[in-house]
Amino acid sequence: MKLSKRRGGLVAAGVAAAMMLSACGGSDDNGGEGGTAAEGGGSFSVYVGEPENALVPGNTTESEGHQVISSLWTGLIEYAADGAVEYTGVADSITSEDNTTWTIELKDGWTFHDGTPVTAQSFVDAWNYTAYSPNAQGASYFFSNILGYDDLQAPTDEEGNVTGDPAAEELGGLRVIDENTFEVELAEPFAQFPVTVGYNAFWPLPEAFFEDPEGFGAQPIGNGPFQAEGEFVPGQGITVTRYEDYAGEDPANAETVEFRVYADLNTGYNDLQAGNLDVLPDLPPDAIASAEDVLGDRFLEAPSSGFTYLGYPTYDERFSDPRVRQALSMGIDRQAISDAIFAGSREPADAFVAPVVDGYREGACEYCDLDVDAANALLDEAGFDRSQPVELWFNAGAGHDAWVQAVGNQLRENLGIDYVLRGELDFAEYLPLLDEQGVTGPFRLGWAMDYPSPQNYLEPLYSTAALPPAGSNATFYSNPEFDALIQQGNSAENNEQAIEFYNQAEDILLEDMPSIPMFFDVEQAAHSENVSDVVIDVFGDIDIANVVPVS
Template identity: 25%
Template sequence: MKWKYSFLITLVLAFLLVIVACSGDGGADTSSADEESEEGSEENADGDTASDEEQVLVYARGGDSTSLDFASVSDGESSRVTKNIFESLLDYEKDSFEVVPGLAHDWEVSDDGLKYTFQLEEGVTFHDDTDFNAEAVKINFERWADPEHEYAFKDEGYAYPLYGTMFGGYKGDEGHIIEEINVVNDYEIEFVLKQPQGSFLQNMAMHYFAITSPTALEEYGPDIGENPVGTGPFQFVSWSKDDQIVLEKFEDYRKEDLPKLDQVIYEVIPENSARLIALRSGDVDLIDGVNPDDAAGIESEDGLELYVRGENNIGFLGMNVEKEPLDDKLVRQAINHAVDNQSIVDALYAGYATPAVNLTPPNYMGYNDEIEGYDYDTDRAKELLAEAGHGDGFEMDLWVMPVARPYMPDPETVAEIVQSNLSEVGITTNIVREEWAPYLEKTSQGEQELYLLGWSGSNGDPDYFFGSLLHGDSIGGENRSFYQNEEVDELIDQAATTIDQDKRAELYKEVQVLLHEDAPGVNLVHSTPLAAAKSEVKGFIPHPSTSDPLEEVYIEN
């Protein structure tokens, strides 16, 4: 690794300089130097004045980020990095989605739920020394909301799909809930909503809505995706595509004595097994995406620690309902009966997953536990296919992810199981493989028929699942099934604009009944993703979102 080589070269050069200095002809008084050296050695031995060894954490992951302009992308490998470069007005607890202060230390909500006033931290600077203030907040939200904003970079292909999903669209759209943003003073900002939103504070804590330096937006323009500048604990150094991203400690970080690490290196190692080998050999310090079958060995192995994330995702077999014959509900229901998700869980997750019935995990608000999942029933699948006019079967493509994801650590094997299951009912599938970035782009554009993907919650709210993945307004973004049901959309919208959480829960239960009937995909699995680290790594708390804050992590030498 490049940083190791440069470190060794630095040591060698330092050693040569010492030799040259001690062997010079200038008649230097070496006795005092020797005495100082001895004193320094004694002080180092006592640990009083010795400089700490540089704290470098190498974090290996399965795929590269697609962009470091966090609001323009939704993939976990991007947000895993940007979480530590940027900060939002609000944040989450380190191990849950409980909302806590971020760049705003306090906030007030009007009785009617239409006005949110945030008190901002003072004395905070971005990594480029720009002052953080209310105007910076307004600029960021306006660039996401207004496609014509000078920093929206629409002509260069930028879009902000999650902003549209979480805040009801964009400037000028009827459903856009943010009516105006008012800068009260440098450290107070007010958001006025058109209608209440039950998840507004949860949304404001999402790392997708963190604040970028306005100076950087002006300087880098559409290259901001490769030149991120935030207020977070680490600042961007370099990005070698499909290899590594290097961050370093931000010395002027607003939290005292943090971060503890001097440098973080996110290294790409696509295969889960290869990442574990790298961890065991000492080449990396922390890995995400551990194969469940390796968990027991890691737990019993000296020098390694296993970490288990909370259940916060869905792995699914998606269907593009605009493609024949997937436009027929009977065919989609048949595929649900044909796929044995229990076998997938048993074969690949070693007890760290449960078969999925609904889109959201069971611990989410409004989970409908009265819905019974589709039985694995090949006879019923064949009956439904015959009723739909496909008794002789048909052939179609099945797209498979090229990288392991928290909800699906071995997508290739999942694809093989699904392929075998479908062949039993007369459906022949051809496996299609793409690199990760093209995979996301092409499935968003609708090139696929069947496809494997999933979703990890980013704010702990069910709207993030339903609104992102299956609302009609998200077609062309995260709704890669191109599914639209006006009744479903209306219920999702109603739940999103309701402050009464009990009422929201009932609405989401109704949504799940309709989705179960329409079957726009096969809900395969909810996993509890695994990570592992050297025992020397301390202070690491795996967040259920998979975007882990690293400011309190350190390496015990």
């Protein structure tokens, strides 16, 4: 998921545990009928940034839109706050005898907010729509391992220009068996497939979506604990109300929730302190040191799956040489920036995979250590022109100014390279520019896992299949050897074998350095006195249904 972002809680259940849970599901005692609507009511407000796209699951690949749609939809499976897989969603079971053909059985009783049933066809139609390249859905890549995906991609020339229509409009690997059953055939075995399907790319869509996809994104119809009260208004937000016929086990506590769009994180923090905002999922860096004293137990801090990095535009000749990319990374003192800007709360990143999942290797990144002499030698060897400043890009209003400037100051002091800050675009403008190869220097992004696997830190960000617009590979890095190792990991028979291949793939990244690992994040959020039971999950979202208004 592309992020502005953040955050998350510790993954208590690693991939091995998640895979064991995913092998089969099982009905709850309610026979799939779900819980009953929560008593009480009340309302509260939540800070969000401007979503990049309309509120459609298959085209929401960043944090701000995801925070909203996660209250409106429930997927096949759900993830607990610690990242463990739970069969509390629409799926009753997800099973396979060969890790290639998977049978998905749905529970009875699930409905969309317009009253129509959630069926196997609801998932198959949604997946086909998202995978079909002319629909330009940002999460298309997540279906690339399903048989027939390549046939849904329009042919292109060497410059990436579309030269014709796709060979097919539907994935050959999807088959509806009956109203509550469908089958998924993958191109290659993938033991972790059930772990992935809780991500929003895999959520269902009602028939109403296909009648007006564009209008649907303004006032979406999901199957989650809340339903859209009206349209999402850019620059303002959207209000959602509790869905009384929700079939899940955990109905919403609040009667209404107002998602408010803010252009600046500091404004949100000021509103929270003044009692004009109830939930703030992130804190400005200059507020971190004093937040606990100011807010008391309303300040929340927890480990995170979030990972902050500076991506390189590898398509830019100036950054096409791996030696240059290695050198700039070695010219940065991450701990000094953490201490000065984040009160020491950010852990310097030493790998491309975060510590919260199996497969992380401490100290894996040799080019993440400060080594000024080696960095300068590499720049000289590569013939890097130090007379021209480096442009450092970041999105506006999210508290990134100070630490990115600190990076620039270190590059100037340690490597003799001046810099220009490019932080004038808000997040909804910034992400499309990255996808259009419009940036001219290292750019700030973050990532919090979509599902608990080391693969999710590698393939969605650096594989050829994940190049925009199908995925989140904004560096436009492509390496066939990396792609092949990822595929070997995906096809492995067990978790240990998979991690071996993922580690080998990461080793290639650690040498090619398509981005600069900066920090492993920590969850820092806050809430007002008007709410309780505020929980931030490992993926960086507030559990909106769990929040209880108290006044």
